[in-house]
Amino acid sequence: xxxxxxxxxxxxxxxxxxxxxxxxxxxxxxxxxxxxxxxxxxxxxxxxxxxxxxxxxxxxxxxxxxxxxxxxxxxxxxxxxxxxxxxxxxxxxxxxxxxxxxxxxxxxxxxxxxxxxxxxxxxxxxxxxxxxxxxxxxxxxxxxxxxxxxxxxxxxxxxxxxxxxxxxxxxxxxxxxxxxxxxxxxxxxxxxxxxxxx
Amino acid sequence: xxxxxxxxxxxxxxxxxxxxxxxxxxxxxxxxxxxxxxxxxxxxxxxxxxxxxxxxxxxxxxxxxxxxxxxxxxxxxxxxxxxxxxxxxxxxxxxxxxxxxxxxxxxxxxxxxxxxxxxxxxxxxxxxxxxxxxxxxxxxxxxxxxxxxxxxxxxxxxxxxxxxxxxxxxxxxxxxxxxxxxxxxxxxxxxxxxxxxx
DNA sequence: CGCGTGATTGAAACCCTTCAAGTTTAGTGG
DNA sequence: CCACTAAACTTGAAGGGTTTCAATCACGCG
Numbered sequence: 001x002x003x004x005x006x007x008x009x010x011x012x013x014x015x016x017x018x019x020x021x022x023x024x025x026x027x028x029x030x031x032x033x034x035x036x037x038x039x040x041x042x043x044x045x046x047x048x049x050x051x052x053x054x055x056x057x058x059x060x061x062x063x064x065x066x067x068x069x070x071x072x073x074x075x076x077x078x079x080x081x082x083x084x085x086x087x088x089x090x091x092x093x094x095x096x097x098x099x100x101x102x103x104x105x106x107x108x109x110x111x112x113x114x115x116x117x118x119x120x121x122x123x124x125x126x127x128x129x130x131x132x133x134x135x136x137x138x139x140x141x142x143x144x145x146x147x148x149x150x151x152x153x154x155x156x157x158x159x160x161x162x163x164x165x166x167x168x169x170x171x172x173x174x175x176x177x178x179x180x181x182x183x184x185x186x187x188x189x190x191x192x193x194x195x196x197x198x
Numbered sequence: 199x200x201x202x203x204x205x206x207x208x209x210x211x212x213x214x215x216x217x218x219x220x221x222x223x224x225x226x227x228x229x230x231x232x233x234x235x236x237x238x239x240x241x242x243x244x245x246x247x248x249x250x251x252x253x254x255x256x257x258x259x260x261x262x263x264x265x266x267x268x269x270x271x272x273x274x275x276x277x278x279x280x281x282x283x284x285x286x287x288x289x290x291x292x293x294x295x296x297x298x299x300x301x302x303x304x305x306x307x308x309x310x311x312x313x314x315x316x317x318x319x320x321x322x323x324x325x326x327x328x329x330x331x332x333x334x335x336x337x338x339x340x341x342x343x344x345x346x347x348x349x350x351x352x353x354x355x356x357x358x359x360x361x362x363x364x365x366x367x368x369x370x371x372x373x374x375x376x377x378x379x380x381x382x383x384x385x386x387x388x389x390x391x392x393x394x395x396x
Numbered sequence: 397c398g399c400g401t402g403a404t405t406g407a408a409a410c411c412c413t414t415c416a417a418g419t420t421t422a423g424t425g426g
Numbered sequence: 427c428c429a430c431t432a433a434a435c436t437t438g439a440a441g442g443g444t445t446t447c448a449a450t451c452a453c454g455c456g
Contacts, residue, residue: 003201015391032420043203065344065348066350071348073342073344073348074347075340075343076340077346087336087337087340088333088334088336088337088340088341089329091333091334091337092333092337097341097344108230132289134332134336135285135286135289135290136286136289136337137336138285138286138332138335138336139285139286139290141275141336141339141340141343142273142285142286142339142455143286143295144343145273145339145342145343146263146271146295148343148346148379149271149272149273149346149349149376149377149378149379149389150263150265150271150379151265152271152443152444153443153444168450170455171400172402172403173402174402174403175399175404178347179347179348180380181346181348182444182445183346183444183445183447184402184403184404185403185404185405185446185447186444186445187403188403188405189404189405189444192405211404222452225435350411350412351411362414370433370435371432371434371435372434372435380412380413380434381412381413382435383412383413383414383415383435383436383437384411384413384436385435386435386436387412387436387437390437392410
């Protein structure tokens with residue numbers, strides 16, 4: 001058996017979060033491959049068919065699109081212990097409309113398209129947890145849509161701060177703006193306005 | 199056995215879309231309850247814990263929030279053959295932030311919180327189809343977020359038209375505006391602009 | 397140091413909203 | 427079937443929030 005020290009956080013995650021039992025752990029762990037990427041490197045680029053999901057062991061990645069005018073729009077951040085992939089592309093086998101790259105030097109495990117089927121077949125605990133992740137993801141996306149159609153930039157920024165309190169210091173402000181759907185200049189002014197209130 | 203003529207479309211859906219086999223059909227169908235509601239009646243109101251998912255047999259419902267200023271924001275429409283529920287509330291047992299009501303006189307089947315677990319255990323075909331629905335739902339929500347943070351009202355309206363070509367005639371224009379995150383007046387002007395282009 | 401990236405600030409332009417008025421459409425009761 | 431009414435849609439003008447473009451400032455790193 002190979003020594004894979006870097007992927008240990010994934011084992012811990014399966015054990016403590018997903019409650020996967022000892023007897024199923026190794027079989028699942030045997031399916032994972034470690035990969036490390038530098039800041040700025042890509043895990044997925046537009047036009048590629050997304051073949052893997054990624055679990056972030058260490059570091060921070062972003063999931064984003066680039067529009068016709070060349071502007072980036074960040075759909076999601078993924079720090080440690082988050083799964084990230086283009087579900088549409090991986091599940092339907094279509095070329096992706098999105099990019100995934102590293103904001104920090106990052107370690108991930110790569111999970112091929114059969115991983116979730118196999119792992120849920122092996123461990124009912126993993127199946128339950130995976131379903132929880134899907135439901136929670138949908139809940140978050142709906143909440144974000146609700147804010148985007150109903151709330152102004154200030155409220156969306158405050159919501160972001162409470163939702164991702166730890167990430168704010170790790171990403172440049174212009175990326176936060178991109179996530180919120182506003183320009184860096186606007187975010188700067190929103191922050192200025194908030195400071196003068198308190 | 200009871201005669202349930204109204205729920206027949208659900209049986210057909212399970213058979214043709216989800217590819218549920220004959221031998222599993224009745225067991226699943228036995229779990230469903232029919233309910234009909236008038237235009238304007240609610241299936242879910244803010245503050246309630248959502249106890250059921252709904253499958254629309256006939257008619258049209260909307261899933262929406264109301265903000266502090268009393269304005270409605272439509273997160274989703276659900277016409278025939280769509281599932282609708284507040285996944286967050288049903289899965290986590292928390293009071294909902296959303297409303298579901300009928301835009302037309304509507305017939306639904308009610309699926310209690312255990313339905314999906316039981317049905318996926320009974321039929322592996324249903325399990326596969328349910329996963330497809332979840333993945334597809336996430337893909338749609340991500341796409342909508344991407345448009346909300348990166349595209350103007352005109353582009354979002356055109357996307358809406360291609361995504362829901364049949365619904366446009368069935369919902370008042372002010373609801374479409376609410377879905378797009380703009381005012382009815384703005385949508386009226388967007389439409390005027392599009393007419394003068396062609 | 398100097399360079400590049402990111403953050404801030406200002407002014408003008410733009411998109412969308414708000415408010416108000418008018419028009420059309422749809423539903424209801426006589 | 428028409429008349430009436432309420433709701434939905436349109437249009438205009440003014441205002442607000444956000445973007446754009448440009449200039450300046452702050453900082454980290456070679």
